[in-house]
Amino acid sequence: MPLSQYILIAVVKIAIALFVLLTACAYVVLAERKLIARMQNRWGPTRVGPFGFLQPLADGLKFILKEDLIPSHVYKPLYIAAPMLSLTLALTAIAVIPIGQSVTIGNANIPLQITDVNIALLIILGLTSVGVYGIALAGWASNSKYSLLGSLRASAQMISYELALGLSLIGVLIGAGSFSLREIVNSQAGWHWNLWYRGQFVAFFVYLMAAFAETNRVPFDLPEAETELVAGYHTEYSAMKFAMFFVAEYANMFTVACLATLLFLGGWDGPVFGPAWLMVVLPVLWFVLKVILFIFVYIWIRGTLPRFRYDQLMAFGWKFLLPLALANILITSLVIGLTA
Amino acid sequence: MHLGLFIAFAVICVAGAISLVAQRHPINSALSLIVVMGSLAVLYLLLGAEFVAAIQLIVYAGAIMVLFVFVIMLLNAGAEERTRGSRVAMALGVPGLIVVAGVLMYTLAGHTAAGQDQLAIGATYGPPVAIGRSLFREFLLPFEVTSILILIAIMGAVLLARYHAAPAPETRAIDPDEAGDLLQLAGTHGSAAGARERRRAEHRMREREVTR
Numbered sequence: 001m002p003l004s005q006y007i008l009i010a011v012v013k014i015a016i017a018l019f020v021l022l023t024a025c026a027y028v029v030l031a032e033r034k035l036i037a038r039m040q041n042r043w044g045p046t047r048v049g050p051f052g053f054l055q056p057l058a059d060g061l062k063f064i065l066k067e068d069l070i071p072s073h074v075y076k077p078l079y080i081a082a083p084m085l086s087l088t089l090a091l092t093a094i095a096v097i098p099i100g101q102s103v104t105i106g107n108a109n110i111p112l113q114i115t116d117v118n119i120a121l122l123i124i125l126g127l128t129s130v131g132v133y134g135i136a137l138a139g140w141a142s143n144s145k146y147s148l149l150g151s152l153r154a155s156a157q158m159i160s161y162e163l164a165l166g167l168s169l170i171g172v173l174i175g176a177g178s179f180s181l182r183e184i185v186n187s188q189a190g191w192h193w194n195l196w197y198r199g200q201f202v203a204f205f206v207y208l209m210a211a212f213a214e215t216n217r218v219p220f221d222l223p224e225a226e227t228e229l230v231a232g233y234h235t236e237y238s239a240m241k242f243a244m245f246f247v248a249e250y251a252n253m254f255t256v257a258c259l260a261t262l263l264f265l266g267g268w269d270g271p272v273f274g275p276a277w278l279m280v281v282l283p284v285l286w287f288v289l290k291v292i293l294f295i296f297v298y299i300w301i302r303g304t305l306p307r308f309r310y311d312q313l314m315a316f317g318w319k320f321l322l323p324l325a326l327a328n329i330l331i332t333s334l335v336i337g338l339t340a
Numbered sequence: 341m342h343l344g345l346f347i348a349f350a351v352i353c354v355a356g357a358i359s360l361v362a363q364r365h366p367i368n369s370a371l372s373l374i375v376v377m378g379s380l381a382v383l384y385l386l387l388g389a390e391f392v393a394a395i396q397l398i399v400y401a402g403a404i405m406v407l408f409v410f411v412i413m414l415l416n417a418g419a420e421e422r423t424r425g426s427r428v429a430m431a432l433g434v435p436g437l438i439v440v441a442g443v444l445m446y447t448l449a450g451h452t453a454a455g456q457d458q459l460a461i462g463a464t465y466g467p468p469v470a471i472g473r474s475l476f477r478e479f480l481l482p483f484e485v486t487s488i489l490i491l492i493a494i495m496g497a498v499l500l501a502r503y504h505a506a507p508a509p510e511t512r513a514i515d516p517d518e519a520g521d522l523l524q525l526a527g528t529h530g531s532a533a534g535a536r537e538r539r540r541a542e543h544r545m546r547e548r549e550v551t552r
Contacts, residue, residue: 078367078371117390118390118467118468119390119391119393119394119468122391122394122395122398123394123397125394125398126394126397126398126401126402129397129398129401129402129403129406130397130401130402132402132406133374133406133409136406136409136410136413137409139413140367140409140413148413152410152413152414155406155410159403159406179468
């Protein structure tokens with residue numbers, strides 16, 4: 001394949017992935033508002049368009065048109081850089097996530113993934129661990145006590161739960177023998193999903209809990225606890241800069257949902273039938289459905305559970321999830337070592 | 341292409357290192373160090389060591405530097421004052437630097453000329469599987485010894501963190517006057533033993549506060 005064609009394909013894939021991801025983020029916000037409203041016996045947004053379907057557009061327009069306030073007491077370079085850092089790192093993770101096999105257009109065989117690297121999982125873990133800076137620096141540069149407390153909580157929480165998150169993946173990695181997400185999915189083909197085939201349901205539970213904490217969602221949303229911290233690390237941010245944090249949070253939700261689908265639920269594995277074009281579309285559909293299922297669980301839990309206290313949060317992470325993940329590694333490697 | 345990337349990230353790396361020393365605010369210095377770590381990760385990637393590059397990003401840029409930034413944030417360290425620096429350091433340091441750099445360059449250039457084993461840019465020799473093999477086969481003993489060392493360090497950290505919370509049972513309560521006498525006594529010595537005595541007395545006072 002000539003270089004120009006290679007670059008063209010890559011650029012088109014990046015553009016499509018970003019467009020889909022950003023639109024999905026906007027519409028998940030709407031879905032969340034609608035679903036939470038139904039759970040609380042309200043209507044949610046109904047005014048903009050039929051059933052409120054144009055609400056995300058109105059919200060986006062509002063973010064763009066609002067005056068961009070920069071408080072006078074902030075440390076300006078980092079105050080401006082922090083939301084950009086958060087958003088960039090959150091969106092970069094989508095680059096290594098595969099959503100299906102490959103399609104053939106003309107003579108080019110195009111895999112449905114921006115780039116297939118053999119350390120994809122490590123890259124995602126690296127991006128999440130560097131993503132802490134966006135939040136930490138936002139809180140510090142805002143020069144406000146609520147922001148600083150919120151960012152300290154967020155960073156401590158993310159660092160603590162990153163351990164449990166990383167360790168919960170090791171059982172899957174031992175089984176698949178690769179860091180490449182595509183190979184991990186291929187190793188689960190034919191309903192041999194890691195969730196039951198390799199008995200990784202404990203790991204799945206640990207991953208789910210740690211993922212909630214990593215994305216600062218209810219019941220682990222202490223960094224943004226509005227009753228005590230105003231809005232946490234983004235208290236001093238407004239207009240587009242606030243929107244960047246907001247989109248970054250939802251993009252991170254999508255990343256962890258995609259990862260859970262790829263690692264535990266067999267990725268795009270599912271029943272495939274029909275003509276050739278359907279054989280290509282169906283796996284992508286299964287993948288998207290599984291991701292939507294996760295997002296729904298996120299929203300459901302937000303409508304159900306109250307917030308943890310800070311000491312409960314730390315005790316849960318270090319004294320419960322971490323030993324559980326370690327025990328899972330021990331038992332999984334023992335089983336694989338004895339049966340292999 | 342590889343050479344271009346190498347030069348670009350080597351320049352970024354050196355620029356980050358210079359900025360680390362030149363910045364006045366500690367948080368900017370810490371961020372410069374993150375830039376250095378990140379560009380080092382790219383250089384590892386260019387040499388085909390993917391696993392090492394990812395670990396560099398996760399461990400150094402992601403974990404260790406977060407701790408640095410945390411400490412700076414919590415101490416709320418402000419911009420530092422500039423001094424003109426020591427003249428001795430300038431007189432000895434600059435020639436020393438030139439000599440060291442010269443020796444390094446001479447050695448490296450000599451090896452290149454002799455045609456010894458070189459690593460080509462863009463070669464792939466460090467995938468995770470290869471690193472795992474050599475860690476658990478050739479270097480199993482050093483690997484295990486290192487992990488025990490790290491375990492000891494963790495236990496030491498836990499012990500130090502708990503030290504004041506759980507005083508030894510034979511600690512007796514001392515009254516403030518006695519403690520003051522002890523401090524004074526220790527102060528008059530002015531030797532290493534005196535300093536140790538003073539520390540011990542201070543420590544005893546602290547323990548007394550905790551037990552109360």
